[in-house]
Amino acid sequence: MGWGSHFYTPPHCPSPSGFVKLKQELERRFPGALDVSGQGTPEVTGWFEVTVGGHLVHSKKNGDGFVDSDPKLLKIVAAIESCLA
Template sequence: VLFPLQYTKLKTLLEDEFPGDLEISGESTPRTSGWFEVEVNGKLVHSKKNGDGFVDSDQKMAKIVSAIEKSIGK
């Protein structure tokens, strides 16, 4: 139940910060808390499925923002 709310909040925050630069996908899954992927120009910068975990701290959010900025040359 929490995943859709967390996903929507994170997606909105990142898209507001980097409009048009991101491809964000995610899905709630029955056996886990879902997955959350962030791509920039075809490069995966965050993957919950691949071990980056869900973004539940300022440090994790800062890591994603830094990776996005690096990928877009900001």
């Protein structure tokens, strides 16, 4: 599990399960290949960011919203596949 993906969400996020659901889906798609972690942002609200291999690939703050559709998920999956290749 040397590959890492990090998610930044506020601790009082209206849908903290969004992180959990995304984590579970990515671990289902890439069993044993990921090191997924979450980090709260207590000083800032409204963040939900996904970093893959050190690169920001999804940002609610920058207009991507939550990962709530297949195109958003597939963008993250493609970034992971690229890192694992």
